[in-house]
Amino acid sequence: MSKAITSIIRLALLAVLFVFLFYPDKFHVTFGYPGFPQSDSFYIRLTKTMFWLLFVIEILRIFYYGVVKSKAKGLVANVVTLIVPLVVVLIFLEIIFMYIPQSHEGVLSKASQIWWEKYWNPVNAQGYRDKEIEAGTNKTKVLVIGDSFAAGHGLESLDDRFSDQLENKLGKDKYVVYNLGVSGSDTRDEARRLMEFPVKPDVIVLQYFPNDIEKAARENGQTLTGAEPYNDLHGPWATLVKRFYLPNFVYWQLPHASFSTFEDFVQKSYTDSTVLNAHFRDLNQMLAYRDSTKAKMYAVFVPFLFQLDKSAKYTRPVEDYLKVHGVKVVTLTDGIRKIEDKARVVGKNDGHAGAAVNALMAERVYGVMK
Template identity: 70%
Template sequence: MMSKLVTSLVRFILLGVVFVFLFYPERFHVSFSYPGAPQADNLAIRITKTFFWLLVSLEILRVFYYGVVKSKAKGLLANVVTLAIPLVLVLILLEIVFMYVPQSHEGVLSKASQIWWYKYWKPINQLGYRDKEISSDTTKKTVLVIGDSFSAGHGLKSVDERFSDRLEKQLGPGYIVYNLGVSGSDTRDEAKRLRAFPVKPDVIVLQYFPNDIERVGREKNVPLVGAEPYADLHGPLTTLVKHFYLPNFIYWQLPHTSFNTFEDFVKKSYTTPDVLNAHLNDLSDIVAYRDSTGARMYTVFIPFLFHLEKSNGYTKPVADWLQQKGVHVVDVTEGIRSIPDKERVVGKNDGHASASVNAAIADRLAQEMKKTNH
């Protein structure tokens, strides 16, 4: 029996090396590269980790059998081991289960959100957008929807639920709508991507959210406290939550940065002339692109979904400026207000717009475009 335990010890050492390589590859200066990284969590790597945990479980059972059951060990240590082994195996089982539980989350911060991204973030076209490929049909009017994660449909399992795809259906066969939404994008980035897109638009739809001013606010040193993920963790708990699925899932079910913290940042940014003027300068690049193409431009202001009036008040200077530049500002507040609070967002941990909100945006936008003969 002693030889069995010794061989188990050797196997545990080998499994330890594999453990560090799989869960802490940075220790070996290794990084796993795969399509969708780092937003997506690769299935092949998760399957490999699953087999690893199964091997660990088998080795634990083997040690328990030869070290306690077969040797008929008694005493305090044997009793503690007998109680601890089932607990450890249950934790391993839960860790395996939560490797395959998708849950959308703002900013793709959690491991569950990376699983969600891997499963649902499709199709991806050749330009890297979550959208169809560019059509060779030049007879249709082209609508470019530019924006951030709200345009891209973060939290929506199907692109058919997005306002851009719904808009295309409502406009009819004479139109084709391309979605240039990118999670985390801001106004400056959106202007660059519009200019780089190979199809010139007949219509531009700018989707605007109050956090579009965030980059400029940070550059102008407007304080945003507590926004960094995992900032409230310390010591060994940090590495445990960052590297393992079960504790990571539990961590993200708990509240962290409050809305009030981010609201203070937004309010300060929009009421600081230096910040607002810099932001309007970024927006002027998009307006200039509109002018160069002769396209008609619409801006859809999506408010904070549980604080409609507040966010509309913050972004009013931007809406007024755009109207002065001849941009059609589309107010979707009333459509969103008619939707019950809990049905406005895609999930508990994800405040992005639900399919119902996207439908309301598409309806309002189509109405405005038809009214202005587009």
């Protein structure tokens, strides 16, 4: 019995570590490491693994000396005999899911954070998922600007990303393609980043997605509801899902924000003249920069991958506006229609463009450029 008591004392000490390791924000404690606070680093996850293993050892010691060796009987002993193996199994599943990456729409789930840490590289000095800038080159400089579709969200290898494929098609001996894709970026942000980038372009390729109008829409009265992560969780369930890997993984396998809600938001945005004119003003910043650098400009329109016709209808005013202002527009709808549904996206939980759509983008942009 004394050995069981010493295990209880060690469990009490582990409880203190548990609080600081899993609830550091409650004590204003921060861990500094690459990727913070976007994800737990590998070493933080390794530390949590060691914690769980120590915890398992102690509860098994208590079970062994308190129940098995003492030959305890009765209701309490029977309940403990059922609960302890279940707890151990759940802990080992928690440990396993601390190392399983899975790409999601954003970097919201813990599995997507693991994916981000593992695959979101290289990151250059400017903070983009891309190579470093070549100094003193005479190659034709192509800047690809866009959001997560440009950055290649969900693609494990940059060889599958359309900007990298475009560079290969153009010829690396004559062209250098820089990718300025940032997840969640809108047109105004893209124009700002384009102007701040230290390389002046010979060619600009704008990757456009229907949600690029979102910021202009929100600022002009349009609202999008029901899309906030974890807003359907309350009380202890919210804490459990947000802080632990196994319940978080299960939670993100279930459907949440309704696409129909977002589709309705987009439809209203593109048919609201106030919103549309504000969006055009954002595009004008990019067009003015193009004119100042005398660069050629192309725009490749990525539709909602399973709402092809509706998507093309929504963004038609933007296509027409860019064409009037001398931008060569590249559309993908007819080509994507020939790609089977599963190959259009990177995974069942991530609707970003898969390798086949990226290959189509590179082929179409190259064809227009050539």
